[in-house]
Amino acid sequence: MGMSIQVLLDVLDRAHTGPVCSVKDWDTKVIPGKVSEKLSEHGLKGTCTPENPINTDDGLADEFWHAGFELAVDVGMLCLDTERVIKFTEEELKEAIRNAPSELILGEGLEKVLMKARKPEDKTLPLYCAPIGIEASENLWIPLIQGIAQHRVIDMIQGCSLRTVLGRQLRSGTPYETLAGRVQAQMHREALWRAGRPGMCATSVITSPTVYGQLGGYGVPGGYRTSDLALVLSPAELKTSYVSLHKVVHAINCGGPIFGGSSSVIGGYAGPVEGSTIAMVACALLQIAVHQSGWGSCSVIDMRYNGNCGRDAQWAISVAFQGITRNTRLLTQSVLNQVAGPCTDMLLYESAVGMMNLSASGLSFSIGPRSAGGKYADYISPLECKFCAEVFKSSAGMKRVETNELAKGLIPKYEDKLRNPPKGKSFTECFDLKTLRPTKEWLDIYLKVKKELVDLGVPLE
Amino acid sequence: MNSPNLPVEKKKKVRSPLSKEKILDKLIQAIINGDEAEAKKVTEDALAAGIPPLDLVKQGAVKAMDIIGEKWRKFEIFLSHVMLAAEAMKSVMAILLPKIGAEQKSKISLGRMVLGTVSGDIHDIGKNIVATLLSVAGFEVNDIGVDIPSKDFVEKAKEFNADIIAMSCLLSTSMYFQKDVIQYLKDVGLREKYYVVVGGGPVTADWASEIGADGWGKYASDAVTVCKKLVTGNVRPPLPKPILIGE
Numbered sequence: 001m002g003m004s005i006q007v008l009l010d011v012l013d014r015a016h017t018g019p020v021c022s023v024k025d026w027d028t029k030v031i032p033g034k035v036s037e038k039l040s041e042h043g044l045k046g047t048c049t050p051e052n053p054i055n056t057d058d059g060l061a062d063e064f065w066h067a068g069f070e071l072a073v074d075v076g077m078l079c080l081d082t083e084r085v086i087k088f089t090e091e092e093l094k095e096a097i098r099n100a101p102s103e104l105i106l107g108e109g110l111e112k113v114l115m116k117a118r119k120p121e122d123k124t125l126p127l128y129c130a131p132i133g134i135e136a137s138e139n140l141w142i143p144l145i146q147g148i149a150q151h152r153v154i155d156m157i158q159g160c161s162l163r164t165v166l167g168r169q170l171r172s173g174t175p176y177e178t179l180a181g182r183v184q185a186q187m188h189r190e191a192l193w194r195a196g197r198p199g200m201c202a203t204s205v206i207t208s209p210t211v212y213g214q215l216g217g218y219g220v221p222g223g224y225r226t227s228d229l230a231l232v233l234s235p236a237e238l239k240t241s242y243v244s245l246h247k248v249v250h251a252i253n254c255g256g257p258i259f260g261g262s263s264s265v266i267g268g269y270a271g272p273v274e275g276s277t278i279a280m281v282a283c284a285l286l287q288i289a290v291h292q293s294g295w296g297s298c299s300v301i302d303m304r305y306n307g308n309c310g311r312d313a314q315w316a317i318s319v320a321f322q323g324i325t326r327n328t329r330l331l332t333q334s335v336l337n338q339v340a341g342p343c344t345d346m347l348l349y350e351s352a353v354g355m356m357n358l359s360a361s362g363l364s365f366s367i368g369p370r371s372a373g374g375k376y377a378d379y380i381s382p383l384e385c386k387f388c389a390e391v392f393k394s395s396a397g398m399k400r401v402e403t404n405e406l407a408k409g410l411i412p413k414y415e416d417k418l419r420n421p422p423k424g425k426s427f428t429e430c431f432d433l434k435t436l437r438p439t440k441e442w443l444d445i446y447l448k449v450k451k452e453l454v455d456l457g458v459p460l461e
Numbered sequence: 462m463n464s465p466n467l468p469v470e471k472k473k474k475v476r477s478p479l480s481k482e483k484i485l486d487k488l489i490q491a492i493i494n495g496d497e498a499e500a501k502k503v504t505e506d507a508l509a510a511g512i513p514p515l516d517l518v519k520q521g522a523v524k525a526m527d528i529i530g531e532k533w534r535k536f537e538i539f540l541s542h543v544m545l546a547a548e549a550m551k552s553v554m555a556i557l558l559p560k561i562g563a564e565q566k567s568k569i570s571l572g573r574m575v576l577g578t579v580s581g582d583i584h585d586i587g588k589n590i591v592a593t594l595l596s597v598a599g600f601e602v603n604d605i606g607v608d609i610p611s612k613d614f615v616e617k618a619k620e621f622n623a624d625i626i627a628m629s630c631l632l633s634t635s636m637y638f639q640k641d642v643i644q645y646l647k648d649v650g651l652r653e654k655y656y657v658v659v660g661g662g663p664v665t666a667d668w669a670s671e672i673g674a675d676g677w678g679k680y681a682s683d684a685v686t687v688c689k690k691l692v693t694g695n696v697r698p699p700l701p702k703p704i705l706i707g708e
Contacts, residue, residue, distance in 0.1 A: 027589070028495075028548075032541035080583065135633040135663065161633055171641075172581030172634035173608075209632040210581055235583045243583065268586055271539040303590070303681075304536070306662070375663055377633070419680075420707075 003252050003292045007096075011290055012245065014086040015079040026078045027269050031238060034075050035275040038067040048273045050311035053411060054357050054404040055318040058326065061120075064274075065323030068281020069093070077286045080241040088289050096289040102329040104257070104294060106156065108227055111199035113155045117329045120322045120362040123397035127365035129156035130385035132335060133206035134370065135377040136160035136427075138167070141184075144427055145191035147382035147436040149200060153389040156229075158203040158367055159188055163377055172209035181205045181217020185224045202228040203259050203367065211246040219254030226256040232291045234262035237270065237283040237298065240290055248291050260293030261333065266312055267303040273312040276300055280320040284332070295331035295364060296324050305418040306373055307339040309350035311411060317354075318361045318400070325362030332363050336388070341372035341424025342381040343442045346414045348449040351388045353407045356458070359395035360403040366392060371424070378426040383438045383446055391453070394460045406456055481512055485521045488553070492525035495545025497552050504553050514560040518569055522553050526597045533597075534682075540590060547596040554601075571599040572692040574625035575617045578607040578661075579638035587661055588629040590681040595627075598685045611641040618655055625688055630661040639664070640672040656691045656698045660684060666705040675700045679707025 021030060039045045042063050055061060076087035088096070102117040106127075118124050130148050141160060149157055164170055165180040184207050192198050204224035205217040208231070217223045218230055230251035232244050239262075251258045262283050264270055270279035277300075284296030298320070302313045321332055336354035340346035351369055358366050369388050372379040395403065414421075424430075430442040438446070454460050479487070484507045491500035507517055529546045532538045558566060574595065578588045585607050592604045603621045605613065618626050626646075628639045639659045646652040658676035659669050660683075669677035675698055676687035683706040690704050 023585075028541045028544050032539070163633060169637050170634050171637045172632055174581075177581075177634065207634065209634050236586060241583055265540075265586055267536060268540045271541065272536075275539075303540075306680075373662075375665060 003258065005252065007292060008248065008252055011086055015082050015084055015245065018076070018079070018084040018086050020083060021078060021085050022083055023078070023080060030075060031269045031279070032271055032275075034071060035270045035278055038071050038278055039274055042067040044274050044278070046274070048312060048315050050315065052404055053311040053314040053318070053407050054360065054400055055315060055322055056400045056404055058322070061319050061322035061326055064277055064319050065281060065327045068278045068320070068323065069285065071278050072282035072285045075238060075282070077290050078239050080235065080239055086240070086290055093285060093289055097285065097328055097330060100288050100330055101294055102331065104331060106227070106229070107199050107201035108225070109199035111197050111201070113201065115331055115364050117325070117331050118362045118364055119325050121360055121397060121399055122362055125393050125396050126359055126363055127155040128153070128389035128392050129158055129203055129365060129367040130154050130369070130389065131160060131380050132158060132368050132370050132374065133161040134374045134380045135163050136380070137378055138162060138164050140378055140427055141187050142191045142194070143433055143436060144380065144382070145188065146194045147431065148385045149192055149195035149197050150436065151382065151386040151389065153393065154385060156201045156203060157188065157192065159184065159206050160380065162207045170207070173212060175212070177208065177210060178212040178216035180207045181213035181215065182220060182223050185217045186222060188224070203231055204228045206231065211243050211250070214247050214250055218250065219256060226254045228256065229259040230254070230256045232258050232260045232293065234260070234287070237262050237264040237279045238286065244291060257294050258292050259297070260287035260291035261297035261299070261335070262287070263299040263301050265301050265303050266316065273316050277316040277320050280316065281323055284320070284324055288330070295333050296328070297333040299335040299337065301337060305339060306337075307418060308337040309339070309354050310415055310418050314353060314357050314407065318357050321358070321361040321363055333365050333367065334358060334363055335370070336366060336368045337370045337373065338368070339373040339418055339421040340414065341376070341379045341422060342384055342427070343425035343430040343445065344422045345445050345449050346417060346422055347371055347384055347424065348387055348446065349410050349413045351384060352391050352449070352453055352458070353410050355388050355391040356395040356398065356403045356406060359392050360398050360400050373421070376423065376426070378428065379424060381427050381431050381438065381442070382436070383442055387446060387450070390460055391458065394458060402457070406458065409456065478510060484510065484512060485517070488517065488521040489525040489528070492522060492546055492549045492553065493528055495542060495549050497549045500549040500553050501556065504556050508560070514557040515565055518554070518557055518561070522550050522557070523599065526550055526599070530597045540586070540593070543593045543597065544589060547593045551596065569599070570601050571689060572624040573601045573603070573621060574627055574688065575603045575605050575614060575621050575623045576627040577605040577609040577614065577629070579628050579630045579635050579642070580608060580610050581638065582630050582632045582635040583607045584631040587631060587681060591627065591629060591660065591684045594682060594685050595688060598689070600688060611638055611645050614642045615645055615649065615651060623655060624692060625656045625658060627658045627660070627684070627688075630664060633663040636663060636668060639674070643673050652699055653697060658684065658687055658691070666708040669703050669705065673699060674703050676704040677706070683707045
């Protein structure tokens with residue numbers, strides 16, 4: 001995947017010379033106004049169908065794609081530091097999409113994996129990366145990541161965020177963060193070596209809330225390798241900042257591939273669920289144009305429960321990504337945001353619905369899970385990571401009509417608990433740290449839900 | 462003979478003065494629409510027409526924000542709309558508050574607060590939601606932005622004569638700065654002066670208790686309940702146990 005210094009300079013120049021717009025105007029006028037305009041122009045207001053949470057209408061997905069593409073061209077991306085808009089012409093955006101890869105080899109040695117662009121209902125296997133950056137204690141970090149990496153169904157590792165670095169409280173933006181980048185890379189290597197999978201690709205550096213963790217840990221001797229993905233996460237959909245752009249420059253300096261991403265918020269700046277869906281499409285495309293991300297990447301959060309396994313959010317994910325994957329050959333990525341914790345059946349039901357949807361809607365890969373909403377340190381275990389990967393891959397080739405019916409049966413099992421989900425149990429409470437195996441309680445829940453899914457027709461082994 | 466083409470004196474239309482109810486309706490509508498310029502104009506016109514400022518606050522601005530709050534709870538309107546309405550309301554209050562006596566003023570405002578996202582964290586949506594909901598509820602909110610150094614929370618609180626310091630954060634590695642602000646308040650002998658409330662994605666009730674905050678809410682809307690309880694309670698900061706909503 002080649003990255004271009006010329007594209008980088010164009011983006012940096014536009015961040016300095018583009019049209020002026022205050023953050024306040026962007027949030028309260030530009031985004032809601034333009035999104036509303038696109039919804040009206042394309043007849044998309046009120047098209048969300050919560051009773052059918054996974055879209056099966058190709059025409060609707062295509063209309064959202066067109067609206068999202070137009071939104072990306074019309075508004076561009078705001079640079080928070082300069083309060084200027086980085087804009088692209090229609091042709092420039094099309095060129096960025098054309099130049100983005102349709103397949104990518106990631107990892108090293110025996111752990112090399114091929115990521116391919118997929119279409120809805122595609123039989124090509126997607127890739128799964130676990131876990132998402134939930135905070136973990138320093139002393140549990142290596143066994144936790146080892147426990148996840150030991151499952152061969154998982155293709156890549158992101159890791160957890162560190163709470164401390166060498167015993168010191170890790171404050172973002174301080175030299176502790178710079179140190180944490182390097183320390184985490186070392187721990188990452190150790191965990192993969194213990195799991196017997198040293199060549200697995202990493203998405204890095206997750207403990208880099210500002211640019212310092214990335215500078216300290218990516219591409220430096222003993223740090224993350226340049227065959228690993230350099231994470232460039234935006235603070236919000238359709239916004240970037242110098243923190244993100246510094247990370248882009250650093251990845252280009254090191255010659256590493258870039259993984260951009262962000263989330264739209266249902267009820268937020270883009271408004272209703274249909275507005276967030278358009279914003280997701282635009283965000284995914286602009287990640288490629290602005291951050292030179294290797295794929296179209298965006299997720300969604302429903303602010304009513306801070307997750308995305310409810311009906312509206314699942315619908316938004318299905319429509320946005322069906323639109324993108326039907327109309328391009330882009331690699332695509334999205335994140336599932338569960339709210340229930342480990343050792344609960346709710347976490348597995350949420351995961352089953354979401355992973356089936358992502359697979360059937362044509363995603364190339366996904367990172368997760370966000371067990372317990374990512375709220376609690378150490379509330380993540382290897383078993384739900386394995387479960388997500390299993391469902392994601394086994395759903396490849398499933399029809400959306402079938403997936404929608406399954407989702408309609410499973411969502412009622414948890415939707416009334418989305419605002420007050422069970423916290424579940426921490427890694428140490430539901431896993432044996434010596435054997436890295438789940439407790440009987442957690443394993444029984446896993447087997448029960450898995451059997452239930454098999455009985456419903458999910459082709460799990 | 463044709464009558465000469467002389468200009469005909471048109472009868473001037475005399476606009477009948479709007480009733481107080483209609484003016485208040487116009488004010489409410491302007492705020493609900495988030496039309497700051499119109500809201501200010503209606504307010505000035507209303508004052509010129511002799512409507513008491515306190516009536517404009519209670520029967521106009523407050524009523525508008527009640528309607529906005531209700532629509533937001535029902536998900537009929539979304540964040541940007543609520544932010545615009547809150548801005549329109551603030552501009553109206555900026556005209557009216559100086560005209561209202563100190564005693565009445567204290568009855569209108571639930572309290573004054575500074576609110577921001579802590580150092581190292583540039584996420585703003587959670588902070589914006591909380592700031593807007595608190596404004597809608599009747600607090601005077603000074604939103605000091607994102608990536609705010611610990612000391613600045615205290616300095617801004619002093620300048621604004623705040624009752625409450627509210628800190629948002631989405632990153633676990635920025636949570637420590639919430640603790641730092643509380644420690645700084647203690648170190649400079651000001652902990653007894655301000656209530657401190659914390660919130661954000663990774664911020665839990667346990668964390669709020671551990672760092673000695675006075676309040677925490679699970680969801681953005683809980684922040685209003687927490688802050689109301691703080692300012693209407695009889696306990697001065699720091700509270701022996703924080704108010705925790707949605708635990």
